[in-house]
Amino acid sequence: MEPSVKHFFDSYEDLQVLVIDDNTLIHDTMKKAFYDVGIREVRCAQNAYYGLRLCNDMQFQVVICAFNVNSDKDGFHLLEELKFKGHVTKRTVVIFLSTETSEAIVNSIIELQPDDFWVKPLTPKYVKERLAQTLKVKSHLYNMYQAIDRKEYSKVIYFADRHLQNKAIKSLHPNILRMRGEALQSLLEFEEAQKFYQSLLKKFKFGWVYLGYVRALLKQGRIDEINDLIKTLSDKPDTRFAMHDLLAQYHIEHEEFEQAYEEIKKAAALSPRNIDRNKKSWDLARLNHDHIGQYQATKSIVSNAKNSIHESPMLVLNVIRAGIDLALTITDGSADKLLQQTDHYIQQLCEDYKEASEFKEQITVVKARLLKARNQTKLALRLVENQVSLRPTPDLEDNLDKVKVFHELGMREEAMFLLEAIKNQISGDSLTSLVVSRYVEQEIDERSQIHFTPKQLHEMALEHFQKGRAKPALDTVLQAIQLAPNSVRFSISLLKIMIALKEEDVLSEQDYQYADKALALFDKSKIDGKTEEVIKPLKEAWLAFFRNPQDNQNEK
Structure with a gap:
């Protein structure tokens, strides 16, 4: 019988390992550690280009890659390409190396779901201990990883339930439970996934359990039940990135595009690659x-x-x-x-x-x-x-x-x-x-x-206003704001025009919403001193229309 990948993990001497790092001292440390545990086939590359060439020549069961490879592409994009070209699957052991542990790097690494993350500097002892644990997980759960590669999620659940009965691998049960929950979500069994994660919350407080539970409820449109939990997870460093991503997806699905945009911006800032x-x-x-x-x-x-x-x-x-x-x-x-x-x-x-x-x-x-x-x-x-x-x-x-x-x-x-x-x-x-x-x-x-650009519309609105045509000026500036709602300058012009129309007493209460939006934009925008000097009297003039006489008397 031909040896399977599982046999490689059971027998260290048959493993083929690739190390990609521009530091040759890391190569030496890795080789020493691997040789000590019986691994003989270790290839090293100082950049992504040669790492990819080696992957074209042979199949590696273990890929260890520095997150920041200074000479060419970084580890994030390298692993992306290795996955795209089929050199790396769920059955491949993937380990990232980095000297940095910033939130952006950690989030980027979590997205790619490597098997482990090692922080430099490394020692042979540390490498041997962490590698042994990682290979143990990959070996015991190989059938689950293979089923995920084949998108056979029902098999993932079947194997998970069998493994969970094995007390000898109790330390791997959290890994198994996580893969089982993800398989339920991949099968679109969101109600069952919700119950599954709900039961796990009684025992575990892992971030992935909370996130899985929230995702299952979001997919059922039950966001109102978990608003407090969402706020909590959005504030926690280990879950906020994933939470913003989940919320962006939820809002897009419900065609709430403004909310989706706010969430995706936060997620992109936390994991920019x-x-x-x-x-x-x-x-x-x-x-x-x-x-x-x-x-x-x-x-x-x-x-x-x-x-x-x-x-x-x-x-x-x-x-x-x-x-x-x-x-x-x-x-x-x-x-x-x-x-x-x-x-x-x-x-x-x-x-x-x-x-x-x-x-x-x-x-x-x-x-x-x-x-x-x-x-x-x-x-x-x-x-x-x-x-x-x-x-x-x-x-x-x-x-x-x-x-x-x-x-x-x-x-x-x-x-x-x-x-x-x-x-x-x-x-x-x-x-x-x-x-x-x-x-x-x-x-x-x-x-x-609308037949003009925002800039042209704004210029036309100002011309109308200067010539005493305040109502056409309002209609035109509103078109400019429709195309560029975040323009502070357009909103300043809008408020000037609305003050003039209010003084003429020709505004309806429905028109007030435009001024409210302008004031809200001023409050949320970063405004310099000069612009603030323009805005302040306009705000006061507009708000003065809505003070009752007693308020004005008190101010005097």
């Missing part, structure tokens, strides 16, 4: 009209995708696009600086990918948008008419950017034609598809009704 989460943050930022958040998310994606399987020139294009979107909401001189940065990104992209002719139209589109942002409309129009096709491309983001340039240049029929084509590109029932599809629906609705 996860590209999919950063992309989700970007999508939610767009849906919530947070142009600053959109720009920051795209830059974070580029930064964290460096040297990973996610790295792509398209990510840089998204930064450029988000930068232009943000610039079109800014009414002061900082917009010029942002557009200069965007110019630099375009130049760098063209230099890095000189042979990539497939980016030609995308670059033309962003250059035209830049020209339009700088009020060089004729040049932008000429560029688009000569070099940009109305034909949709297979890439959703390319098409969305074409829509923007058509819309900004007043080519509204072309913009709406492309938006209709984009609707057919949204497919799938994933949470990401749900967010993106809502964003496309929002784009279709807004671009069919």
Whole structure:
């Protein structure tokens, strides 16, 4: 019979071990410890590149990797790639090494679910003891790991129940129980999972038990029953990252996109290396009209995708696009600086990918948008008419950017034609598809009704106001705020206009909600002294309308 992976774990001399660390002293420590326990096949690599080459040549049962490999990609992205290429499965022993224990690193490591995490410096004694324990777990529970790899979750539960009857491996029961609970959730048996975790809470106080219990209830839509527990877990360092992630997923599923965005931002900040989460943050930022958040998310994606399987020139294009979107909401001189940065990104992209002719139209589109942002409309129009096709491309983001340039240049029929084509590109029932599809629906609705950029609308509102047309000014500034609800400057203009209309006694009580939102934005925003000097008298003037005469008399 051919030896299985389980036989490797039962017999140390047959194990094949890979160590990836740029410190050769770590290699020496590892080799000594492994040779002492009978492991003979130990390969070492000083960077991820050579580690990947070794994995292409042979199958390793144990992979030990430094989280920070300074010469190329870090351990997070390396393990991501090893999993993607099938070099690492649940049956592989994966151990991370690090000198750091910061919350961001620990959260990133927890996400990848390694079998162990060793803090440097290491000694042969420490290595031997921790390795022995890790191999023991992998050997005893091999059938469960194999079933997980095959997505046979009913088998996971069957093997778990058998192992739990074995008192000889009682120390492994928490591992077994955790895998059993995760299998129930993978089978979508959320009510049974809830009861399972509820029973565990009587005996264990592990973070994963609480999180499993909360997830099971969230999946049943029973959030009101666990609000206090959610708050507690959101405040605890060992559970807050996972809790924010769970809440983001819950709110997306219930189409509560503002709450989802707030939670995903917190999760992304606590574990910044996860590209999919950063992309989700970007999508939610767009849906919530947070142009600053959109720009920051795209830059974070580029930064964290460096040297990973996610790295792509398209990510840089998204930064450029988000930068232009943000610039079109800014009414002061900082917009010029942002557009200069965007110019630099375009130049760098063209230099890095000189042979990539497939980016030609995308670059033309962003250059035209830049020209339009700088009020060089004729040049932008000429560029688009000569070099940009109305034909949709297979890439959703390319098409969305074409829509923007058509819309900004007043080519509204072309913009709406492309938006209709984009609707057919949204497919799938994933949470990401749900967010993106809502964003496309929002784009279709807004671009069919609002024909100008936020910056243009704000300028038009100010012109109306200066010429004594306060009501048209209010209608126009509200459109600008719809497209850029986090703009403090737009809200300042709104409050000025509403004070004028209130003095004319032409506001309805329904209009007061707009001022309330502006005041709430001021309270939550980081405002410098100069802006605060502008806002303070406006707030006082607005609130004075609602004081009763007795209040005014008391102040006197």
